[in-house]
Amino acid sequence: MKKILPQGLEPRDAYRLLLSAIAPRPIAFVSTVNKKGVPNAAPFCFFMGVTPSPPTIAFSVLRRGDQKKDTLRNLESTRDFVVNIVDEALAQAMNIASGSYPPDMSEFDVAGLTPTPSEIVTAPRIAESPVHLECKVRTILELGDLPAAIVVGEILCFHVHEEFVKDGIIDVRKLKPLGRAGENLYARFSDIFEMDMPA
Ligand SMILES: Cc1cc2nc3c(=O)[nH]c(=O)nc-3n(C[C@H](O)[C@H](O)[C@H](O)COP(=O)(O)O)c2cc1C
Structure with missing residues (x-):
């Protein structure tokens, strides 16, 4: 085994190592709206479910240089x-939406995405996506030397495209969510197997 201590790593190298160690990761394509009403969309793959009741999720927003995204x-x-x-x-x-664009330029326009109004929150949904989770921020926790923000959100409404709902859950074999591995590698959901958990 090769031993790598984080203290000896440049932040960028530690980030690259982390990206390849935790893989594949699901992708949260997060849509928001700014105070002026300009919609924003960006992908985040440091993303996880947190609690089932109430349903909460979390994702981590790093800094761009020393600026907040x-x-x-x-x-x-x-x-x-x-x-x-x-x-x-x-x-x-x-991928197009992940580029750095000024706050007054909407990734919906740049990437050709269609905004759809949400039921509860002010942020628009992305019509082209098969599953939308409308969320309200519960807490934002800052961690790290150049702080990353862990955003915890409560899901107020699930929207799932009809063709992917089966017995109250999402038919992932049909939906085929994309995974991200390492820096620019992506994983297709095409070779899956089933395994029962022990009692
Ligand atoms: C698949 C993918 C996953 C990403 N995951 C993250 C992430 O977890 N955290 C992060 O800070 N940036 C992540 N990024 C980079 C952001 O999407 C990128 O910095 C984006 O420009 C942020 O947009 P914003 O300034 O509109 O918020 C990811 C990019 C891609 C392509």
């Missing part, structure tokens, strides 16, 4: 967001 600024001012799940069909648009 638009998503975090919008969350701090509006507290509303939508997690849009990414399938293969949405991969290219999601």
